[in-house]
Amino acid sequence: MIYSGHQFGAYNPQLGDGRGLLLGELVNTEGDKWDLHLKGAGQTPYSRFGDGRAVLRSCIREYLASEALHHLGIPTTRALCVVTSDTPVYRETTEAGSTLLRLARSHIRFGHFEYFFYNKRYEALKELADYTIEQNFYDLPGMKEVAGTDQGYQCFYSEVIRRTATLIAQWQAAGFAHGVMNTDNMSILGDTFDYGPYGFIDDFNWHYICNHSDHSGRYAFSQQPEIGYWNCGRLGQALTPLFDDGELIQKALDQYPQIYTQAYTRLMLDKLGLEEEVEEDATLVSDLLQLLHDSHCDYTLFFRTLSNFPSNQTSEQLQQLVNHPSLAPWLNTYQERLKKNPLDDQTRQKRMKQVNPKYILRNYLAQQAIEKAEKGDYQEIEHLMNVLVSPYDEHPDFEHYAEKPPEWGKKLEVSCSS
Known part of the structure; x- marks a missing residue:
């Protein structure tokens, strides 16, 4: 497949599947259509000076990450298997x-549309x-009546924006950084696509950069919502020849901030166990994130521990995790807020544990599995998968996977090299 795209903000006209082969489509027994795609199968017409290969390290990272996100409920491509040599x-x-x-529901990217636009085709x-709409968007309300018109293309573009904004809200709530949000890495379906130097946040840092090749921090964790908006803008530009009324594109794009904010707010309130939003909740969430940032607190461990609040033991555990003077005032505010919550403590705690995972794919855990696999031992991958497929469960035999990472594990450098 050929495509182009904006890479680190600059347009690159010469892209394409340099090491990927789209084998074809199949429909499973449930009626779902999937693309089968080999990544690392060898040279293609778009390999340029590359060898068309992938390495075991990157294949394992994608295999683990795509399954981890899927079981966290985040839209993603899937990985069926890895073959090494x-x-x-x-x-x-x-x-x-x-x-x-x-496996992907589609391999069509923002960059496919950019390729035809910039080549004036x-x-x-x-x-x-039209093909993309027919295959993947035809069941949108009213699409059958307006397909092929300005309204049909606006409906399509609006849905891409909605899915993209919602996806990135899910990344932010889970503490996931993609690392290379180029437009050629953006799925038209709003699925997480093309895993490279991704990372889940350990110690919370708004400006976390998971890709050590990203010297300017363009794709830092805090930048992801804005980059999603910018990328949707590039897609809108590529779709302009389809519209008689170009203002419809801007009207659709203008909805992105509101869609993102609503989705992210709802996810964060769920993580706090709050049933209904009240005016002061925005401050409650922003104050908490600032506290986590200032204290370098482990993001996943904090929310999982908070799921047991209130109790004396939980307060002590939170104090050990955060160790910051602002914690006590925030917990007091949170406790007062819970008095307005319609859920009883037991129900709230249960719900919080269903949205705050105990286990995530920390970089050092993936690295340990990779190092063993490179020596022919794949058992660690299987052990990790035990918790990644049910990250909200307790798994008492695998408690060590839920612990804070060692200091060396927080400093691993991951690049685009694969």
Whole structure:
């Protein structure tokens, strides 16, 4: 598949699946259509000077991450299996050439539309849009009546914006940083796509950069909502030849901030166990995030521990986690807020544990599994999968996966090299 895209803010006209082969589509027994895609299968017409290969390290990272996000309820492509070999592949070091079999509802990216737009192939652009709508957006309310018109394309574009904004709100609430949000890495369906130097936040840091190649911090954790908006703008620009009334594009794009804010607010209130939103909740959430940032508190452990609040033991555990003078005032405010909550403590605590995972794919856990796999031992991957497929459960035999990472585990550098 050929496409183009904006990479780190600059347009690159020469992209495409340089190491990917789209094998075809299949429909499963439930009627769902899936693309089968080999990642790392060898050179393609778009490999340029690359070898078309992937390495075991990156394949395992995508395999684990895509399954981790899926079981957190975050839209994503899936990974069916990894095949490795003795074929040497040269990156920073010599690594084992491997292939990932990826499943996706579609492999169409924002960058596909950009490719036809910037090459002024407007008939092909319309053909791609009509195909995408027919395959994946035809069941939207009223689409059958307006397909192929300004209203139909606006409906399509608006839905892409809604899915993208909602996806990024889910990333933010889960503490997930993608790392390379180029437009060619954006799925038209709003699925998490193209895993590279991603990372779940350990110690909370608004400005967390998971990709050590991102020297300017363009794709830092705090930037992801704005980048999602910017990328949707680039898609809107690429769709302009389809519209007689270009203002419809801007009207659709203008909805992004509100959609994102509503989705993110709802997710954060769920994490706090709050049933209904009240005016002061925005301050409650922002004060908490600032507290976590200032104290470098472990994001996942904090919310999981808070799920047992209130109790003396929980307060002590939170104090150990946060160790900041602002914690006590915030907990007092939170406790007062809970008095207005219609849920009793037991129901609230149960709900909070259903949205605040005990287990996430921390970088150091993935790294340990990779190092063992490179020596032929895949058992650690299986152990990790036990908790990643049910991250909200207790798993008493795997408690060590829920612990704070060691200091070395917080400092791992991950790049785009794969």
